[in-house]
Amino acid sequence: MSGSVRSEGSRVLAELEAEAITIIREVAAETRAPVLLFSGGKDSAVLLHLALKAFSPGRLPFPVMHVDTGHNFDEVLSYRDEFVARHRLELLVASVEESIRRGRVSDPGPTGSRNRLQSVTLLDAIAEHRFDAAFGGGRRDEDKARAKERMLSFRDTRGRWEPRQQRPEPWNMLNARIRPGEHLRAFPLSNWTELDIWSYIGVEGIPLPNIYFSHRRVVVERSRMLLAVGGPVVLEPHESAFEETVRYRTVGDQSCTGAVRSHAATVDDVIAETAAARITERGATRADDGISDAAMEDRKREGYF
């Protein structure tokens, strides 16, 4: 750890940190079998870092789980494995490939997005391991449906979110009681913005997969987005690939996560770039949310994160 929010004197980050740690401890105390969702992306790296702090010097009292679409960047998978090994954490991998093989979902084909399929894989894993709470790195500034979600998001036996039946959270007092078969999602980073995340990564010295920083990559332009060629992304006859200096603002399914042209090579560069950005993270990099006004709300109702 290179520094801390405390020594840097950032009031806003210190409060966000304390709030997140408090939520993590409270949900861990009130539920029977929580799990932390860890994708290797920057938000889940911050979430896991905070969870480690919440129980330090003790061990993390729950496992971490990755919902693997099978279309992940190699850099992200090796980062995930290193992080887990360094802190001697228990990692579970729930695989979308496996869900396809077992016929739980149908394969959208090599070019289709597997983002939506993750909901089924996640719900199956939650049922299999009998988890009753899942921590996620969702932030309210990501999307207008997320902006409506409480710190705790209750899911029925089929994992569905009912936005009209959210539990009030007066004075941030969390009521995490649920009935057998139900589970909840907890979002300790709800109040963080993309800029807060990067500033915190900077002060705390949290390592990230290198694809978050500028590098040369062979890409193809598809519906105004730059996709990395390789893996699930295969050139169509009319398309041509080219090399660009890019980085990723978010890492997810390789088939639908776009890179942005950028020369930001360090955390400070990224912070400067983020502060000046005029387009949201999802708008810049996610093909599947552009489809409908309510894309995220629909996926959440189906059991998405």
Add this chain to the structure above:
Amino acid sequence: MSATRTTTRQLRIATAGSVDDGKSTLIGRLLHDTKTIFEDQLDAVIKASRRYGDQEVNLALLTDGLRAEREQGITIDVAYRYFATPRRSFVLADTPGHAQYTRNMVTGASVSDVSLVLVDARHGVVEQTRRHLGIAALLGVRHIVLAVNKMDLVTWSQSSYSAVVDEVEAILGDLHADVTLHPVPVSALQGDNVVDRSPNTPWFAGATILDLLESIEIDESAVHVGARLAVQWTIRAGSDYRGYAGRLTGGPIKVGDEVVVLPAGLRSTIRTLTVSGVAADHASPGEAIAIELRDHVDVGRGDVLVVGNATLSPVVGREIDVDVCWMTDDPAVEGRHLVVKHLTRHVGATITSVGFRLDPTTLQPTPTQSLALNDLGRLSLRLDHAIAADTARHNRSTGHLILIDETSNATAAAATIIAIT
């Protein structure tokens, strides 16, 4: 956007207004004029405005994020928005105005430093405005920014404006609310007095909405009295480390300070401290900490550690009076059994009497047998076991609790502690 690195605290704002008073328009205006709206978000709003048949770009669509909200044109649940100016960063909780969704408003308003209340200048104070003011008083909100909106539709009449301000002042007086009122005449639609001063209100000498939000001082010493740690979790490490973890209210505290464990009354001193998991010699209000004690005393989740000055100790008791906002369909009636969650402790409770209900029109206490969904009123409770609590007037951070329905697990009420014995 350098606000993230400054030492000022983020200001938490909750908006409140009756349907169509122009709340969403005002928020859209604030976000737009502070350049917080991203290009792709604005594109989406322009497209959606066309689809829902609006003539102009409808900035309300920025915050009304749920499908039902867009279709019905109303706000159902709280939407959180984040924006920053070079002077401060803000979280804005946009809360619904419709009576049916009052509990969602309570969620947004309970954690706010400032309530931004909208009134349509043409209609003046309506039932919803009263309810919102009543809730702000119940929740202990310290500052109300009153936006008297749609001034363009009353030809910028100073007397229409003053009539609204006088009425709101009278209501707050009746409620004995301990708040500061900051009134502003605005047109959310045209942007007058939102960010920039309006040429249409030469008679108005006060600050614009944004100026107020940037400059309101939050006096934290007034809201925290005495250092308390409600134990959330016991961290165990090695053979003998026992860290009692929770969020500190009050303080600061330091290694070596005396500790009283309530409700049991055991005593010890602080051996070590961690702040956000890192060893420290002192801790400040609001920090997520863990305390290790010198002595092996019996401490666990739900206990309250009182640090330092014992004269500021909470009261240990079983009989409590609370002012509530009732938030579930099953009414509050005498004899009903519920679960209280106070800080980190759950304890069974019986309603021993329903004191009164605030009449929604007059906000006067009226005798009643029960409280229904969205009612504000007073209850007396008898707890199955004693808790260590403060009145909200004495300690804003520990003077609240929630009531939970035993069968559905729903949060049935938000409650402010008025008395404990």
